[in-house]
Amino acid sequence: MAALRIYRELCKGVEDCKICLYVCQKEVFEPSETLNQRGYRPPAVVRDDQCTACENCMIFCPDLAIVVSGEKPRRRSKK
Secondary structure, eight states: EEEEEOOOTOOOOOTOOHHHHOTTOOOOOOOOOOTTTTTTOOOESSSSGGGGOHHHHHOOOOTOOOOEEEEEOOOOOOO
């Protein structure tokens, strides 16, 4: 199972960016109820059990505000 970490203070908010919401096929993120110190609303992890550890959110985040760690599911080998 993957572990997701949001560095709230690095994020410029889902109102201006939304990349993490867009690239997550499992809808793991939603806008947070609270603002960070810079006045932006970062994403909140609401369905971490749905995360497949694809790392798209981490790869595409321009602020480097998301870290995905843990085991990735293995792909089936072709026979």
